[in-house]
Amino acid sequence: xxxxxxxxxxxxxxxxxxxxxxxxxxxxxxxxxxxxxxxxxxxxxxxxxxxxxxxxxxxxxxxxxxxxxxxxxxxxxxxxxxxxxxxxxxxxxxxxxxxxxxxxxxxxxxxxxxxxxxxxxxxxxxxxxxxxxxxxxxxxxxxxxxxxxxxxxxxxxxxxxxxxxxxxxxxxxxxxxxxxxxxxxxxxxxxxxxxxxxxxxxxxxxxxxxxxxxxxxxxxxxxxxxxxxxxxxxxxxxxxxxxxxxxxxxxxxxxxxxxxxxxxxxxxxxxxxxxxxxxxxxxxxxxxxxxxxxxxxxxxxxxxxxxxxxxxxxxxxxxxxxxxxxxxxxxxxxxxxxxxxxxxxxxxxxxxxxxxxxxxxxxxxxxxxxxxxxxxxxxxxxxxxxxxxxxxxxxxxxxxxxxxxxxxxxxxxxxxxxxxxxxxxxxxxxxxxxxxxxxxxxxxxxxxxxxxxxxxxxxxxxxxxxxxxxxxxxxxxxxxxxxxxxxxxxxxxxxxxxxxxxxxxxxxxxxxxxxxxxxxxxxxxxxxxxxxxxxxxxxxxxxxxxxx
Amino acid sequence: xxxxxxxxxxxxxxxxxxxxxxxxxxxxxxxxxxxxxxxxxxxxxxxxxxxxxxxxxxxxxxxxxxxxxxxxxxxxxxxxxxxxxxxxxxxxxxxxxxxxxxxxxxxxxxxxxxxxxxxxxxxxxxxxxxxxxxxxxxxxxxxxxxxxxxxxxxxxxxxxxxxxxxxxxxxxxxxxxxxxxxxxxxxxxxxxxxxxxxxxxxxxxxxxxxxxxxxxxxxxxxxxx
Numbered sequence: 001x002x003x004x005x006x007x008x009x010x011x012x013x014x015x016x017x018x019x020x021x022x023x024x025x026x027x028x029x030x031x032x033x034x035x036x037x038x039x040x041x042x043x044x045x046x047x048x049x050x051x052x053x054x055x056x057x058x059x060x061x062x063x064x065x066x067x068x069x070x071x072x073x074x075x076x077x078x079x080x081x082x083x084x085x086x087x088x089x090x091x092x093x094x095x096x097x098x099x100x101x102x103x104x105x106x107x108x109x110x111x112x113x114x115x116x117x118x119x120x121x122x123x124x125x126x127x128x129x130x131x132x133x134x135x136x137x138x139x140x141x142x143x144x145x146x147x148x149x150x151x152x153x154x155x156x157x158x159x160x161x162x163x164x165x166x167x168x169x170x171x172x173x174x175x176x177x178x179x180x181x182x183x184x185x186x187x188x189x190x191x192x193x194x195x196x197x198x199x200x201x202x203x204x205x206x207x208x209x210x211x212x213x214x215x216x217x218x219x220x221x222x223x224x225x226x227x228x229x230x231x232x233x234x235x236x237x238x239x240x241x242x243x244x245x246x247x248x249x250x251x252x253x254x255x256x257x258x259x260x261x262x263x264x265x266x267x268x269x270x271x272x273x274x275x276x277x278x279x280x281x282x283x284x285x286x287x288x289x290x291x292x293x294x295x296x297x298x299x300x301x302x303x304x305x306x307x308x309x310x311x312x313x314x315x316x317x318x319x320x321x322x323x324x325x326x327x328x329x330x331x332x333x334x335x336x337x338x339x340x341x342x343x344x345x346x347x348x349x350x351x352x353x354x355x356x357x358x359x360x361x362x363x364x365x366x367x368x369x370x371x372x373x374x375x376x377x378x379x380x381x382x383x384x385x386x387x388x389x390x391x392x393x394x395x396x397x398x399x400x401x402x403x404x405x406x407x408x409x410x411x412x413x414x415x416x417x418x419x420x421x422x423x424x425x426x427x428x429x430x431x432x433x434x435x436x437x438x439x440x441x442x443x444x445x446x447x448x449x450x451x452x453x454x455x456x457x458x459x460x461x462x463x464x465x466x467x468x469x470x471x472x473x474x475x476x477x478x479x480x481x482x483x484x485x486x487x488x489x490x491x492x493x494x495x496x497x498x499x500x501x502x503x504x505x506x507x508x509x510x511x512x513x514x515x516x517x518x519x520x521x522x523x524x525x526x527x528x529x530x531x532x533x534x535x536x537x538x539x540x541x542x543x544x545x546x547x548x
Numbered sequence: 549x550x551x552x553x554x555x556x557x558x559x560x561x562x563x564x565x566x567x568x569x570x571x572x573x574x575x576x577x578x579x580x581x582x583x584x585x586x587x588x589x590x591x592x593x594x595x596x597x598x599x600x601x602x603x604x605x606x607x608x609x610x611x612x613x614x615x616x617x618x619x620x621x622x623x624x625x626x627x628x629x630x631x632x633x634x635x636x637x638x639x640x641x642x643x644x645x646x647x648x649x650x651x652x653x654x655x656x657x658x659x660x661x662x663x664x665x666x667x668x669x670x671x672x673x674x675x676x677x678x679x680x681x682x683x684x685x686x687x688x689x690x691x692x693x694x695x696x697x698x699x700x701x702x703x704x705x706x707x708x709x710x711x712x713x714x715x716x717x718x719x720x721x722x723x724x725x726x727x728x729x730x731x732x733x734x735x736x737x738x739x740x741x742x743x744x745x746x747x748x749x750x751x752x753x754x755x756x757x758x759x760x761x762x763x764x765x766x767x768x769x770x771x772x773x
Contacts, residue, residue, distance in 0.1 A: 321631075328628035332649035333559045339653035340567035360559050 004267075005260050012256045013249075020248055024241045032234055039196060039230055040184050047182075047200035047223050050151065066093040066102070074121030075102050082115060082123060142166050150195070150224045156217060172197065172222050186227065194231070197224035266292045270299070282310040322489040326371055326503075330364045337361065374504040377436065378488065381511035388430045388515065395425040395459060395468075395536075402438040410446045410455070420458035427466065427536055429516055437512045437520075438468075440505040441532055445472040448492075448530075466536040474530035485522050486510050506532070549594040549664045549704060550574040550725050554584030554610065555626070556602050564597070564656070571657050572687060572700035572707075574728035581605025588614050593621050594725060595663045597656075600627040600638065608641055615642040622663040626651070661685070668711035675710040678757050678770040680749050682710045689749065701726060702745050709758065709768035718765035742766060 068091060071079070079091070079102075086108035094101040100119040105112065117123060141149045148166035154174055155161050163171070173187045183199045200221045273286055285306060286299040341357050380386040399421060410417055427434075445455045453473030460467050476492045477485070484490040489503040506522070513520040519535040551573045555561045558579075565575045576591070578584035581602040588596050588610070596614075600607035611623055624645040625638045635646045644666075645659050661684060665671065673685040681690045687703060689696045698706065704726050709717055719738050727737075742758060750756045759767045 325628050325630075328630075328649045329557055329560070332628070332651065333557060333563070335650045336560055336563040336567065336653055340563040340570070343567060343570055343653075364559070 005264055008260045008263075009253075009256055012260075013253055016252050016256075017249060020245055024245050028234075028237060028241055031237055035230055035233060036196075039225075039227075040198065043184070043196065043198040043223055043225060044182065044200070046149075047198050047221055050221060050223065051200060051202040063092050063094050063103075066091050071102065072119070072121075075117055075119070076121075078117050078121035078123060079104055082117075086113070144168055147226055147228070150189070150222075152222050154220045154222075156219075161219060172224055174220070174222065187224065189224075194227045195224040196227045196230070197222050266295050270295060274302075277306070279313065282306060282313055319488060323375060326489060327368065330368050330371075334361065334364050337364075371504070374508050377508050378504065378511060381508075381515055386433070386512075386515055388433065390428055391431050393427050393429050393431045393434060395427055395466075396421045396423055398431060398435055399438055399442075399457065399459075402435055402442055405439075406442050406446050413446070413449070414452045415446065415449055415455055416453070417455045418457070420456070422459060422461075425459060425461075425466070429518075429536075433512050433516055437509045437516075437534070440509040441470045441534065444505045444509075444532075445470050448476075449473050450475065464535070468534040468536060469531060470534075471525065471529055471531045473528055474524075475528045477524060477530055479524060482522055482524065486520075549708065550576070550591070550728060551660060552584065552587055552591070552593045552596045553577040554581070554588075554596065554602065554607070555599045556580060557599075564653075567653055568657070568660070569728075570700060572704040573660070574704070574726055576728050579603075581607065581610045585610045585613055588621060589617050589619060592619075592724060594667055595660050596621050596623045597626050597660070598623055598643070600625060600629055600634075608638065611638075611641050611643060622667055624656075624659055624663060626656070658685075661687075665711070670711065675713060676770075677710060677713060677768055679751075680757060682706060691749070691751075696748055698745070698748060702741060702748065705741055705745055706749065706768075709766060713768050716761050716765045716767045721765070 068076075068088075071091065079088075083104065083106050086106040089105040089107055089112070091105070092103040094103055102117045102119070103114060104117060105114050107113070115123065142151060142164035144166045148164075150164050150167050150172055152163040152167065152172040152174075153161045158174065160171065170189055170191070172189070181201065185197055185199070186194055187197050188194050200223065201218055202221065203218050270286065273284075277284055285303045288296060288299045288303065337357060337360055377386070399419070403419075442455075442457070449455055449472040455470070455472045458469050458471075460469075481492060486506050488507040490507075491503040506520075510520050513534060518537050521533045521535075523531050523533070525531050549572075551568060553561060553564055553568070553575055555564065555577065556579055561577050561579070565577050568575045576587055576593070578587050582604045584596075584598065584602065585605060587593075598607045598610060602610070605613075607625065607627065611625075614621070614623070622644045623642065624647060625643045626647050626649065627634070627638075628649045629635075630648040635648075638646050644663055647656060647659060665673070665684060673683065675682045675684070679691050680696070683690065684707060689698055689703065689706060705722065708722065708725055722738050726741075742760075746756050746758055749758075755771060757768055757770065759769060761767060
């Protein structure tokens with residue numbers, strides 16, 4: 001079975017998973033991209049500065065020869081250490097960007113050798129053919145140490161022309177395409193994990209004479225820097241995203257569960273209310289007051305349904321109790337008759353007295369039978385089980401037949417009866433059912449017309465069809481009673497009058513006429529007259545399909 | 549004991565009257581509320597059996613008007629209305645008992661008998677006078693262990709005297725309670741009935757249990773009082 005709670009929970013949670021994970025992944029890639037770009041930009045800036053330096057160094061540099069005795073003591077000590085066994089040619093003091101270096105030129109074994117010392121005498125690297133080392137090696141980030149940066153320069157033939165001191169014995173991997181412009185790539189060094197590198201081709205414009213690269217020739221500079229910090233940052237970001245995602249999901253699951261539960265609470269309350277309603281508590285209603293907006297229409301509909309149910313149930317209950325009540329009196333009669341009969345059995349005098357008892361038994365049985373027949377007819381009409389057999393019916397003959405059994409009673413009660421029926425009026429309908437309707441109308445008139453009163457039965461025809469009217473003297477009914485006359489078991493005087501009418505006659509007649517597609521109405525044309533109008537329906541073109 | 553039966557069902561009226569008369573009651577009957585109310589106001593009945601759904605005037609109105617007129621005759625409602633509110637309403641309006649149709653005739657008689665006894669202020673169902681016991685529950689009279697065979701009207705007469713044991717009951721009172729409108733009590737009918745009753749309950753030779761107070765009436769009293 002489909003559960004709203006489960007459905008909402010699954011929907012909300014899965015939506016949240018998709019949404020938060022895509023947000024998280026998107027955010028991670030955005031940040032990674034931004035950080036990498038920043039990293040790359042820093043590399044690029046460095047490379048560009050590097051290239052610029054290499055073409056500008058001479059302009060910015062202030063080089064001058066320094067006599068040995070003017071050298072500071074640390075430089076002297078360091079020099080003596082490095083120069084040992086070689087012939088010193090010259091010491092130049094270089095000022096670059098406000099920093100002081102000492103370039104030492106020596107002759108060793110007939111070859112010229114240069115090296116660079118810092119102002120504190122630190123050995124910064126030896127000059128190579130290209131001469132970069134002197135310029136760039138001076139930068140502390142390229143010195144071996146904690147997380148150094150690396151550079152290496154290749155000429156067009158793939159020969160290394162310079163590399164940073166931090167590389168020591170290692171080499172950087174040259175980029176695959178040497179002439180592809182600026183590219184970024186990841187590579188690895190044996191002692192270092194993974195480094196990020198930029199390949200930066202440029203043409204150095206050095207003017208000093210010891211240029212190993214012919215002027216105007218391209219070189220490729222690769223500057224690399226460890227990725228460890230970046231990777232670490234990214235990993236931290238990944239983990240924190242994952243953990244916060246999980247936390248979000250867990251808290252969302254709790255929240256969704258809670259909010260779905262509290263959101264559905266009115267529904268549960270409604271269900272609770274509904275379970276408390278059974279056949280005995282049909283009068284209770286769903287509260288439509290402080291309930292939720294969405295449930296309001298449901299409650300209203302349910303209440304309407306309950307209204308209908310209750311009235312149907314009440315009607316049914318009243319009907320049942322009316323039936324029981326109607327049967328009580330004849331049963332009480334029968335029982336008293338039998339009990340008194342039994343008590344007096346010994347003293348009964350002959351056939352005559354026994355016959356009078358039996359006559360009464362028969363009369364009671366007949367009365368009950370009539371009641372049961374009416375009830376059955378009513379129930380069949382209501383449940384739609386009453387079959388209709390259409391036939392050609394002579395209305396006047398049917399009226400005659402219905403009247404026959406009532407004529408005697410009418411005469412006894414001194415009723416003045418007048419029939420105004422045209423002859424040979426035919427209708428296609430069910431003769432048995434219409435007969436029952438007519439008998440009910442007529443016997444009702446006979447029973448409730450006061451002694452000496454009048455009954456008039458007339459049949460008229462006009463454009464709207466045939467209309468049968470039964471009008472009888474009645475000085476008891478009021479306008480208000482008219483709403484009840486057609487209800488089952490209704491009688492003006494709730495006590496049994498001298499007739500044994502159960503109060504079902506007009507009710508049964510009404511149901512039957514509805515079944516036959518006719519209409520039955522009651523009214524009081526004047527204060528002392530009661531009129532039942534039976535509209536037999538549209539005039540059927542009584543095409544005489546008779547066979548004569 | 550005299551009973552009024554107000555019931556609109558002709559057959560029920562016929563058989564109930566017949567049965568009640570056989571049980572020794574004097575029964576008058578009315579077919580509608582108005583007649584019933586008139587009779588109940590005019591005559592001092594021991595019990596009125598009243599249907600609720602009556603032509604002309606319904607039973608509850610009859611009861612209300614009867615009580616309003618000051619009659620405190622015991623009323624038993626006999627009706628097909630069986631709901632609790634109906635019963636409660638009937639009792640609240642001054643009825644003494646309520647019986648729903650259909651009913652067992654025996655039960656009706658027992659309830660009527662109870663109301664009669666209540667009317668004479670006794671709850672016992674047996675009254676003993678000398679060596680004669682009147683069993684009102686079974687409507688039999690015994691001397692020792694031997695049943696005395698009494699006709700219904702003779703029994704009714706003895707029962708009335710027994711219920712008023714020790715009191716002098718006037719001839720008019722006896723006529724009012726023992727005979728209904730169907731009977732035509734000529735002046736000596738009570739005397740002759742009393743004569744027959746004495747023969748049946750008295751032991752020959754012993755003083756009679758029923759004493760005649762000349763000009764006043766009769767008194768039922770055990771010997772030695």
